[in-house]
Amino acid sequence: MSKELLQIQDASLANRIQLWRRVKDVIFIGIGVVMASIGLKGFLLPNDFFDGGAMGMALLLEIVTPLDLSPLIILVNLPFIYLGYKQLSLRFALKSTLAILALALLVHYIELPVITADKLLIAVFGGFFLGTGIGFAIRGGAVIDGTEVLAISVSRRSSLTVGDFITVFNVFLFIVAAWLVNLETAMYSMLTYFSASRMVDFLINGVEEYLGVMIVSEQSDTIKEKITYDLGRGVTAFKADGGFGEKAKNPDRNVLFCVVTRLEVTRVLTEIEKIDPKAFVIQYPIKDTKGGMIKKRPLH
Structure with a gap:
């Protein structure tokens, strides 16, 4: 009887979590579509500016052809949506399709006043709104610029990383823009x-990037207590053996692991050095976290 009750409670909790996840996805994608529309209609389109990626391709085609931007946004992104379906999932492809259709409709029907004629402000704030839109859409599990989907596909078949491919793709795009339009507009x-790329990074990774800190020390118990009780951060202790020299003769030792933000890591390192100046400390970036004794990142 208790097992059946537990199963019912688990199913109810899972359904609530799934429902809330879907609601958040819709909210994030909706915000993303609106913000990208503001960037396009309020800044980029009235001044014949463009961006990188699939959106940049659509904007460039809109400048050099008589076609309207709305159908171009859909047409340019269709191959990327198909790749997303093949590489990721049908749900991702459907959400991305709806997001891109919504963006195309807003771009076609809404009218915004030209906010500024200053080219530098247009470039910076147009990218700000467009990048915010792309970032929110990604947080909602969709894309309104499909270049990253293509980059993932290429990286699986070649030695190029996702970042390498996006960089190469955009270099060629801006070269074509300089040739077809003019060098100043391309710049x-x-x-x-x-x-736009900085805003995407900010929304996906957050202002406080997480770092994983691994600590090898003879004073591991004291360091663990310091981080846990004084700094209020969780620590995991791994049982480990020494691998070389005298330390290899002491198999009973702990390697500590904790996750902190970049703003907190200096204090953690200072406290470790106070306890054991010879401690071996490794730091490496972590894209995201969930649960545990860490500071919650916004928008999760």
Whole structure:
């Protein structure tokens, strides 16, 4: 009887979590579509600026062809959506399709006043709004710019990383833009791309990037207590053997692991050095975390 009750409670909890996840996805994608529309209609389109990636391709085609941007956004992203379906999932492809259709409709029907004629402000704030839109859409499990999907596919078949491919892709895009339009517009549009990419990174990774800290020390118990009780961060202790010299003769030792933000890591390192100046400490970036005794990242 208790087992059946536990199963019912687990199913109910799982359903609530799934429902809340879907609600958050819809909210994030909706915000993303609106913000990207503001960037396009309020800044980039009235001034013939463009961006990198699939959106940059659509904007460039809109400048050099008589076609409207709305159908171009859909047409350019269709191959990326198909790749997303093949490489990721049907749900991802459906969510991305709906997000791109919503963006195309907003771009076609809404009218915004031209906010500024200053080219530098257009490049920076156009990228800000467009990057915010792309970042929120990604947080919602969809894309409104499908270049990263193509990059993932290429990286699986070659030695290029995702970042390498996106960089190469955009270099060629801006070269074509400089040739078809003019060099000045291409240069300002590069600023738009850099602004947009920074906003995407900010929304996905957060202002406080997490770092994994691994500590090898003879004073591991004291360090663990310091981090746990004084700094209020969780620590995991791994049983380990020494691998070389005298330390290899002491198999009973702990290697500590904790996760802190970049803003907190200096204090952690200071406390470790106070206890054991010879401690071996490794730091490496972590993309995301969930649970445990860490500071919650916004938008989770």
